[in-house]
Amino acid sequence: xxxxxxxxxxxxxxxxxxxxxxxxxxxxxxxxxxxxxxxxxxxxxxxxxxxxxxxxxxxxxxxxxxxxxxxxxxxxxxxxxxxxxxxxxxxxxxxxxxxxxxxxxxxxxxxxxxxxxxxxxxxxxxxxxxxxxxxxxxxxxxxxxxxxxxxxxxxxxxxxxxxxxxxxxxxxxxxxxxxxxxxxxxxxxxxxxxxxxxxxxxxxxxxxxxxxxxxxxxxxxxxxxxxxxxxxxxxxxxxxxxxxxxxxxxxxxxxxxxxxxxxxxxxxxxxxxxxxxxxxxxxxxx
Amino acid sequence: xxxxxxxxxxxxxxxxxxxxxxxxxxxxxxxxxxxxxxxxxxxxxxxxxxxxxxxxxxxxxxxxxxxxxxxxxxxxxxxxxxxxxxxxxxxxxxxxxxxxxxxxxxxxxxxxxxxxxxxxxxxxxxxxxxxxxxxxxxxxxxxxxxxxxxxxxxxxxxxxxxxxxxxxxxxxxxxxx
Numbered sequence: 001x002x003x004x005x006x007x008x009x010x011x012x013x014x015x016x017x018x019x020x021x022x023x024x025x026x027x028x029x030x031x032x033x034x035x036x037x038x039x040x041x042x043x044x045x046x047x048x049x050x051x052x053x054x055x056x057x058x059x060x061x062x063x064x065x066x067x068x069x070x071x072x073x074x075x076x077x078x079x080x081x082x083x084x085x086x087x088x089x090x091x092x093x094x095x096x097x098x099x100x101x102x103x104x105x106x107x108x109x110x111x112x113x114x115x116x117x118x119x120x121x122x123x124x125x126x127x128x129x130x131x132x133x134x135x136x137x138x139x140x141x142x143x144x145x146x147x148x149x150x151x152x153x154x155x156x157x158x159x160x161x162x163x164x165x166x167x168x169x170x171x172x173x174x175x176x177x178x179x180x181x182x183x184x185x186x187x188x189x190x191x192x193x194x195x196x197x198x199x200x201x202x203x204x205x206x207x208x209x210x211x212x213x214x215x216x217x218x219x220x221x222x223x224x225x226x227x228x229x230x231x232x233x234x235x236x237x238x239x240x241x242x243x244x245x246x247x248x249x250x251x252x253x254x255x256x257x258x259x260x261x262x263x264x265x266x267x268x269x270x271x272x273x274x275x276x277x278x279x280x281x282x283x284x285x286x
Numbered sequence: 287x288x289x290x291x292x293x294x295x296x297x298x299x300x301x302x303x304x305x306x307x308x309x310x311x312x313x314x315x316x317x318x319x320x321x322x323x324x325x326x327x328x329x330x331x332x333x334x335x336x337x338x339x340x341x342x343x344x345x346x347x348x349x350x351x352x353x354x355x356x357x358x359x360x361x362x363x364x365x366x367x368x369x370x371x372x373x374x375x376x377x378x379x380x381x382x383x384x385x386x387x388x389x390x391x392x393x394x395x396x397x398x399x400x401x402x403x404x405x406x407x408x409x410x411x412x413x414x415x416x417x418x419x420x421x422x423x424x425x426x427x428x429x430x431x432x433x434x435x436x437x438x439x440x441x442x443x444x445x446x447x448x449x450x451x452x453x454x455x456x457x458x459x460x461x462x463x
Contacts, residue, residue, distance in 0.1 A: 055304060
């Protein structure tokens with residue numbers, strides 16, 4: 001009996017390993033064809049390093065007109081992010097099992113991670129805002145990770161997107177701060193722990209810092225993602241030259257691993273900063 | 287015209303497509319759509335469902351722990367009852383053994399007493415008979431001694447008459463001796 005069960009387990013792992021290998025092979029073939037179709041061929045034997053073309057926003061179905069409602073590559077990759085979120089959180093939890101399976105465990109893990117973050121950083125009274133924070137985290141983490149698929153488009157590498165996200169947080173938090181505390185919210189800028197003479201000066205600095213928040217909040221995310229993708233593209237361009245190709249590919253692998261970390265880390269940083277700002281709005285007194 | 291304009295715009299911003307303002311409305315619009323879609327998925331389906339699952343799991347765990355506690359308590363009770371029964375049985379056994387022992391002792395005592403009494407009666411009877419036999423024997427000895435003395439006297443002094451009374455006195459005196 002025992003040997004039989006081990007055998008089944010082995011065949012199962014072997015089966016899933018085979019599936020993964022097949023998927024990887026299919027991805028490789030698709031990417032190879034994409035590469036043949038793309039404009040990667042160096043012209044005149046020179047290196048063609050164009051790290052910025054990956055960030056271009058273009059209409060999905062041809063044409064040059066990019067009006068605000070035209071489906072573009074932004075639409076495509078945001079749609080894939082929505083599908084991924086739905087796959088994880090809706091399909092994954094379909095069983096509603098008390099003893100979760102793999103996908104449900106993942107969904108519960110993400111839920112628990114963000115929920116605990118909101119509760120620990122911003123406090124229990126911030127939990128009503130948990131759905132929006134969870135939404136932002138999911139969008140950013142999925143957009144970042146999906147952006148690491150070769151030939152994909154990274155929606156979070158654009159200032160327009162991250163500034164919108166950051167301004168949403170900034171404006172909401174400011175409104176919540178005034179709605180919950182009234183004028184008392186301004187005590188956030190009045191450091192009672194500092195000597196009285198210094199307080200006006202510090203208040204000015206605090207106000208400037210407060211308005212710098214959305215800038216750093218948004219630039220941190222899109223800067224990290226865009227820079228990482230540009231660096232990867234540069235390495236990929238150098239891989240076209242036979243002499244330094246091994247070095248470039250090794251560098252590419254290393255940078256890719258780093259970018260995977262950055263993708264998740266930046267989503268985490270954006271979310272935890274949102275929680276910190278929310279905490280300031282709910283409890284402005286230092 | 288429009289094509290030329292966008293081409294010119296693209297040329298004007300060769301470095302960073304992120305700074306190409308013409309793409310902003312498109313990106314922002316689709317971002318808002320995406321956020322609303324994810325928000326609906328999260329708030330309508332994911333959070334209630336995962337929250338319910340986690341609550342149910344917590345409930346199941348609490349119930350299971352309570353059941354385990356209950357079973358443990360029951361086991362302890364059963365053990366106590368078992369020990370009680372064991373102790374009861376042991377004391378009962380002791381009691382029965384003691385009773386039996388006392389009964390046997392009493393029976394033994396009465397039997398011994400009866401036997402003693404019987405023995406005493408038998409001994410008294412025997413003593414009486416011995417005394418009787420002894421008395422009888424003394425009398426016989428006296429008679430035999432008298433006879434022997436008369437025979438001896440006849441043998442020692444033949445032809446001479448022996449005073450029977452004197453003989454008897456002499457024998458009696460000797461016997462007392």
